[in-house]
Amino acid sequence: MNGFFKKIGLLVAGVALFALSSCDEDVIAELEINISPRSVTIKDEGGTASVTAEIPLDWKVSLSDSEDWISVSPSSGTAGTVEFVFSAGKNETGETRTATATVSVVGIDSNETVTITQPSVKVTPPEPETQLAVSQERLSFGPDAGSIT
Numbered sequence: 001m002n003g004f005f006k007k008i009g010l011l012v013a014g015v016a017l018f019a020l021s022s023c024d025e026d027v028i029a030e031l032e033i034n035i036s037p038r039s040v041t042i043k044d045e046g047g048t049a050s051v052t053a054e055i056p057l058d059w060k061v062s063l064s065d066s067e068d069w070i071s072v073s074p075s076s077g078t079a080g081t082v083e084f085v086f087s088a089g090k091n092e093t094g095e096t097r098t099a100t101a102t103v104s105v106v107g108i109d110s111n112e113t114v115t116i117t118q119p120s121v122k123v124t125p126p127e128p129e130t131q132l133a134v135s136q137e138r139l140s141f142g143p144d145a146g147s148i149t
Contacts, residue, residue: 031056031110033103039115042070046090051114052083058106067099070116086116094123 033055040049053059060076061084070088084101091097096119104111 031105031108033059033105033110033112035103035112035114038113039117040086042086042088042116042118044091044119044121046088048085048087049116050083050085052081053103053112054081055079055103055105057108059103060106061101061103063099063101069097069118070099072101084114086114088116088118091118091120092123094120096120 033053035051035053037051040051042049055077057079058077059079059082061072062075063070063072069091070086073085073087074082084103086099086101096117098118099116101114101116102111103114
């Protein structure tokens, strides 16, 4: 009979272990960050674009240090639904610029990214400087005073 109880004990321990492991997967699934849309475009003349995220815990969002042409608000907050607003001025670089924002859950190795793109306005080369033009290369004045047009 002692062997029977050991088998029952092992079976109960196995079921409990299975339940705990599947529970951990559920908890991990609940800690996911859901962002929509995953990429946005800001107009070449400047402006804003936004994305909405469902975040289960306190969070922060960061842009790469080299992305000084764009800002995001808010940059941190608590669990819930949040709207990130990305802002940029007019892009006169002559090239499309791209930034990546990383949304991270504080204290957990869980993050998602958003790609922000901004085309450049059409860059027109500067007009050449106006040059002085004369119709005669030489002007000759006689001994008497006078003027020439």
